Amino acid sequence: GAGVSQSPSNKVTEKGKDVELRCDPISGHTALYWYRQSLGQGLEFLIYFQGNSAPDKSGLPSDRFSAERTGGSVSTLTIQRTQQEDSAVYLCASSLMGRGVHEQYFGPGTRLTVT
Amino acid sequence: SQQGEEDPQALSIQEGENATMNCSYKTSINNLQWYRQNSGRGLVHLILIRSNEREKHSGRLRVTLDTSKKSSSLLITASRAADTASYFCATDDLQGAQKLVFGQGTRLTINP
Numbered sequence: 001g002a003g004v005s006q007s008p009s010n011k012v013t014e015k016g017k018d019v020e021l022r023c024d025p026i027s028g029h030t031a032l033y034w035y036r037q038s039l040g041q042g043l044e045f046l047i048y049f050q051g052n053s054a055p056d057k058s059g060l061p062s063d064r065f066s067a068e069r070t071g072g073s074v075s076t077l078t079i080q081r082t083q084q085e086d087s088a089v090y091l092c093a094s095s096l097m098g099r100g101v102h103e104q105y106f107g108p109g110t111r112l113t114v115t
Numbered sequence: 116s117q118q119g120e121e122d123p124q125a126l127s128i129q130e131g132e133n134a135t136m137n138c139s140y141k142t143s144i145n146n147l148q149w150y151r152q153n154s155g156r157g158l159v160h161l162i163l164i165r166s167n168e169r170e171k172h173s174g175r176l177r178v179t180l181d182t183s184k185k186s187s188s189l190l191i192t193a194s195r196a197a198d199t200a201s202y203f204c205a206t207d208d209l210q211g212a213q214k215l216v217f218g219q220g221t222r223l224t225i226n227p
Contacts, residue, residue, distance in 0.1 A: 043217040
């Protein structure tokens with residue numbers, strides 16, 4: 001595709017509900033990243049995929065957060081039993097795989113509001 | 116943990132003036148990148164500078180890197196209203212972690 005896409009663009013959910021956020025990376029990009037950004041803050045790394053495997057899950061804030069990637073393409077970030085502190089913009093990025101860290105291409109993000 | 120720290124947190128200047136933002140980091144790096152974010156949504160990559168480079172230019176952007184001081188600066192010359200955005204530096208990690216660590220960002224406002 002032309003760029004990284006994410007859906008939904010906005011999600012309002014009640015506390016305690018589960019949510020799924022989707023990311024479609026740029027075709028051919030084998031590395032995929034999830035970040036979280038709270039209002040007025042920097043980006044907080046959540047998880048990184050290389051192909052379908054996740055070598056680095058160090059940023060997931062709790063066991064309520066999980067992510068998967070299938071077919072080396074689409075990724076889903078799932079938050080179970082959402083809490084108000086989960087409210088943030090969730091950003092996905094993809095990059096070409098290779099030695100070292102490359103330029104990352106970001107999607108527009110999903111703004112999650114937990115009421 | 117926080118790697119990049121931008122300074123200042125907010126900057127407001129008149130259109131046509133130059134804007135300088137600074138970034139400091141803590142660990143050794145392979146490269147440092149600068150990104151721009153409009154309206155709190157997706158980030159756009161601006162420029163990447165490698166650890167063996169000291170200065171790099173791209174259009175109205177000039178980036179410097181001082182690895183001895185673990186710092187970088189982003190200069191935007193002849194600023195325009197459209198440059199109003201948040202600017203973030205991001206570093207990789209020589210330990211091999213395949214991720215970028217972002218700073219808190221500088222909020223730049225260009226006044227017409």
